[in-house]
Amino acid sequence: MLLKDKVAVVYGAGGSIGGAAARAFAREGARVFLAGRTGAPLEKLAEEMRADGGTAEAAVVDALDEAAVDAFVDGVTARAGRLDVSFNAIGYGDVQEPLSEISVTDFLQPIVTAMRSQFLTTRAAARHMTARGTGVILAFGGGGPQTLPGLGGFKIALDALEGLRRQWAVELGPHGIRVVTLKSGGVPESLPQGFPGREAIVDSLVEATQLGRCATLADVGDVAAFVASDQARTLTATDVNISCGAIVD
Numbered sequence: 001m002l003l004k005d006k007v008a009v010v011y012g013a014g015g016s017i018g019g020a021a022a023r024a025f026a027r028e029g030a031r032v033f034l035a036g037r038t039g040a041p042l043e044k045l046a047e048e049m050r051a052d053g054g055t056a057e058a059a060v061v062d063a064l065d066e067a068a069v070d071a072f073v074d075g076v077t078a079r080a081g082r083l084d085v086s087f088n089a090i091g092y093g094d095v096q097e098p099l100s101e102i103s104v105t106d107f108l109q110p111i112v113t114a115m116r117s118q119f120l121t122t123r124a125a126a127r128h129m130t131a132r133g134t135g136v137i138l139a140f141g142g143g144g145p146q147t148l149p150g151l152g153g154f155k156i157a158l159d160a161l162e163g164l165r166r167q168w169a170v171e172l173g174p175h176g177i178r179v180v181t182l183k184s185g186g187v188p189e190s191l192p193q194g195f196p197g198r199e200a201i202v203d204s205l206v207e208a209t210q211l212g213r214c215a216t217l218a219d220v221g222d223v224a225a226f227v228a229s230d231q232a233r234t235l236t237a238t239d240v241n242i243s244c245g246a247i248v249d
Contacts (some may be wrong), residue, residue: 001029002229012090014041018195024221026054086125094154108113110157142183144247178236185246210245
């Protein structure tokens with residue numbers, strides 16, 4: 001078990017990406033604390049994880065609220081005695097329109113959300129990880145050189161996330177803390193059934209890859225668990241590309 005006796009927190013656990021990572025962490029032996037803004041899906045996920053033999057607890061936490069994030073992480077460490085992994089997979093509430101048409105508010109929404117949330121959750125975790133000289137910070141949705149028209153501030157938010165990751169990595173590395181982002185070209189399973197234009201979107205995602213397939217939610221969870229484990233102890237200040245070649249480094 002890659003994460004036996006580890007303690008992990010997952011923000012945005014009620015979403016498909018966060019949920020996939022949380023399930024994988026628990027399967028690999030971690031005690032997982034699920035955080036999100038809506039209690040019902042978190043409790044449902046926690047029950048399913050426990051039914052599968054995992055250890056999971058749920059808490060309603062707004063990952064944009066400084067006091068709430070700090071209190072949540074302090075509470076986790078008080079109860080579990082440590083914090084080994086912090087994974088932020090919240091949605092950014094992006095509005096995707098051409099830059100010439102989008103409002104300033106909608107343009108800034110994903111950028112501000114990404115930076116505030118990722119900063120707050122990383123800082124809260126780092127305070128406890130630094131004391132122990134070990135820990136892993138993970139984020140989902142790193143950038144890359146390619147982009148598409150009409151994305152508004154979304155792709156810019158992902159690029160900003162990579163800048164933040166680099167800054168945290170150089171400051172936390174001396175304390176034994178690794179910082180890594182996972183990036184994909186899109187995970188079709190994360191698109192709800194009935195989403196407008198879903199079939200065309202999925203086809204375009206697959207067509208953009210070099211392998212003729214996209215990452216699945218299971219892939220996301222498996223890679224996240226590996227990167228969070230000691231087997232990936234040499235990985236920091238970098239991203240892990242699971243785009244099946246859609247994003248070319």
